[in-house]
Each structure stands twice: as C-alpha cells, then as structure tokens.
Amino acid sequence: MGQIDNRRNALGLPKSAVTSQLGHTAHTLRSWADGKSSPRFSFVVAYAGLLAARIVLTRDGREVAEGVDIIAALPELRRTSGVTHQQMARRLYVSHKGVSRFETRGGTRYLSSVERYASALDLRVELAEIAAAEVAS
Numbered sequence: 133m134g135q136i137d138n139r140r141n142a143l144g145l146p147k148s149a150v151t152s153q154l155g156h157t158a159h160t161l162r163s164w165a166d167g168k169s170s171p172r173f174s175f176v177v178a179y180a181g182l183l184a185a186r187i188v189l190t191r192d193g194r195e196v197a198e199g200v201d202i203i204a205a206l207p208e209l210r211r212t213s214g215v216t217h218q219q220m221a222r223r224l225y226v227s228h229k230g231v232s233r234f235e236t237r238g239g240t241r242y243l244s245s246v247e248r249y250a251s252a253l254d255l256r257v258e259l260a261e262i263a264a265a266e267v268a269s
Contacts, residue, residue, distance in 0.1 A: 135259040136176065137165045139183045150182055170244035174200055180259055188260045189250060195260070202257065206249055207235040213253055223252040 140150065147158040154175065163169045171179075177199045180187050189197040189205060197205035210220055217228040224231065234241070234249060247257045 134165065136179055136183065136185070137161075139180075139185055139259060143183060145183070150179065153182055154179060170242040173203065173241045173243050173246050176243050184262045185259050186262055188258050190256045190258055191254065196255070202246065202250075203241055206246070206253070206255075209253055209255065210235075215253065220249075220252060224248060 140147070147161050151158050151161060156175075160169075164171045177187050186198055187202065188195045189202045196209065215223075217231045220231045221228040234245065243257070250257050
C-alpha cells in the first residue's frame with residue numbers, strides 16, 4: 133500500500149478525495165498504509181485505477197500479469213516454475229491444503245497474501261503508471 137499512498141501524495145490528492153469513491157474511511161486507508169491491516173486485492177486494483185495506475189506482477193522487471201488477473205496467473209506461474217504444492221507450502225509456512233485453498237477458492241484475497249505468494253516465486257506485485265496513451269483511450 134505504500135506505493136499507492138506515495139502515488140496519491142505525489143498527485144496531491146488528500147485521502148478524502150478517494151475515500152468517498154472507494155467506500156472506505158480515511159482511518160481504514162491509514163491502517164492499510166501503516167501495515168496494521170491488509171486490504172482486499174480487488175480494492176487495491178480499484179484504488180490504483182483511481183490514481184491512473186495499475187497493479188502488475190513482475191519477474192525480473194518484466195510484467196507477467198496485471199490487475200485481478202494476477203490471482204489466476206499465480207497458480208499457473210507456480211506450476212510452470214516446477215514448484216509443487218508441497219514445496220510452495222514450505223516456502224509459505226502453511227499446509228499444502230492452504231496453498232490449494234488459495235489457488236482454488238473463489239473468495240476474498242488480501243494484498244498481503246498475494247504479495248507473499250508472489251514473493252515465494254520470486255515475483256513482485258508493483259504499482260505501474262498508466263501511459264498517457266492508455267488514459268486517453
């Protein structure tokens with residue numbers, strides 16, 4: 133959330149300018165920025181969009197997925213990297229069932245979980261600016 137908060141500040145937008153559009157309070161945004169809680173991943177994608185930015189998944193500086201598609205891309209990237217459920221579970225310090233639940237359930241994913249899973253595969257969840265040409269279209 134730090135990257136998004138920095139972007140909002142760089143644009144000169146007060147928290148109040150985005151809270152009403154996102155349906156959250158300034159206190160909630162502050163809790164996320166301070167690391168006291170983690171937002172839903174879908175919220176982070178929406179928040180980035182309000183700031184003319186996007187959430188991307190990168191490996192070695194190259195984008196491999198974007199936005200909510202990151203959730204579906206992670207299990208495929210695990211498989212193509214040759215990492216088994218058991219190996220991923222050890223990397224994340226969870227059971228292999230925990231890995232399976234993350235990969236298959238359709239419920240809520242939090243930014244912290246997505247970042248942790250990505251990091252275990254040497255991937256990064258980052259904020260990227262939307263190019264001016266993309267904003268115009």
